[in-house]
Amino acid sequence: MVEIRRRSLIAGIAALGAGACSKIADSEAGRSVFKAAEGWHRAAHRALAGRQGLAPEYAPEDRSPGFKGNGSITVDSDFYRQELASGFPAWRLTVGGLVEQPLSLGLADIRALPQRSQITRHDCVEGWSAIGEWTGPQLATLLDEAKVREEAKFILFRCADTLYGRPYYESIDMVEAYHPQTIIAHALNGEPLPEKNGAPLRARIERQLGYKHAKYLTGIEAVASLDDIGAGKGGFWEDFAGYQWYAGI
Numbered sequence: 675m676v677e678i679r680r681r682s683l684i685a686g687i688a689a690l691g692a693g694a695c696s697k698i699a700d701s702e703a704g705r706s707v708f709k710a711a712e713g714w715h716r717a718a719h720r721a722l723a724g725r726q727g728l729a730p731e732y733a734p735e736d737r738s739p740g741f742k743g744n745g746s747i748t749v750d751s752d753f754y755r756q757e758l759a760s761g762f763p764a765w766r767l768t769v770g771g772l773v774e775q776p777l778s779l780g781l782a783d784i785r786a787l788p789q790r791s792q793i794t795r796h797d798c799v800e801g802w803s804a805i806g807e808w809t810g811p812q813l814a815t816l817l818d819e820a821k822v823r824e825e826a827k828f829i830l831f832r833c834a835d836t837l838y839g840r841p842y843y844e845s846i847d848m849v850e851a852y853h854p855q856t857i858i859a860h861a862l863n864g865e866p867l868p869e870k871n872g873a874p875l876r877a878r879i880e881r882q883l884g885y886k887h888a889k890y891l892t893g894i895e896a897v898a899s900l901d902d903i904g905a906g907k908g909g910f911w912e913d914f915a916g917y918q919w920y921a922g923i
């Protein structure tokens with residue numbers, strides 16, 4: 675397992691380099707400046723924070739009294755409403771794509787894994803922040819269980835909701851996927867996730883902006899490329915409004 679994780683990290687770093695170069699290579703003059711700047715920002719952030727740099731964690735008394743819901747604040751389906759009303763007995767989170775051992779996990783399975791709790795600040799590009807305590811297994815635990823294959827370069831999050839008629843989705847590189855603070859949260863401030871905050875499961879990607887933290891999770895996929903997913907930019911807001919894929923704070 676340790677060996678797989680180490681190889682995945684190396685694959686992730688290689689992907690970062692390859693991604694930045696091909697982006698610069700195939701873009702037009704004007705766009706290439708922007709892309710180069712994005713690549714530079716990413717590289718600078720990595721250098722400053724270090725690959726294992728931790729997002730700041732806070733004390734229980736720092737938690738915000740309420741945690742705003744933003745973007746989708748529910749899922750518009752009968753299945754979701756039934757599940758919400760009954761504690762999500764039939765909700766499944768699948769882990770698939772480029773893995774040796776695909777998984778399908780219920781909420782009880784997720785809660786039975788080793789847990790991590792962290793009190794962090796969520797920063798939304800719309801200009802608000804909130805501090806909350808999130809609990810759940812590290813994504814690394816799920817990926818080790820599923821045995822991610824070497825060809826995988828990114829981890830994709832599939833969500834149950836749509837926003838402006840399109841499925842919400844997000845993706846991260848392997849460095850972020852195996853980061854200790856990257857967790858699949860089922861609880862906020864010691865209670866099951868509220869509906870507005872992504873019940874029953876959402877990703878926490880603590881070193882990046884709010885839009886990376888996919889809510890209403892249904893699937894996690896290991897993929898080699900993001901080109902054929904959505905409009906190919908790696909996430910809902912990246913496709914829809916040109917937000918940066920690497921959203922380091």
Ligand SMILES: Nc1nc2c(c(=O)[nH]1)N[C@H]1C(S)=C(S)[C@@H](COP(=O)(O)O)O[C@H]1N2
Nearest residue numbers: 742743744745746798833842871884887889
């Ligand atoms: N599935 C899904 N995840 C999502 C969104 C969404 O609309 N749908 N919005 C994103 C944005 S922009 C932010 S700031 C956070 C908001 O999380 P919160 O509702 O817990 O505040 O979720 C992110 N994850």
Ligand SMILES: [Mo]
Nearest residue numbers: 798799884885
């Ligand atoms: Mo956001």
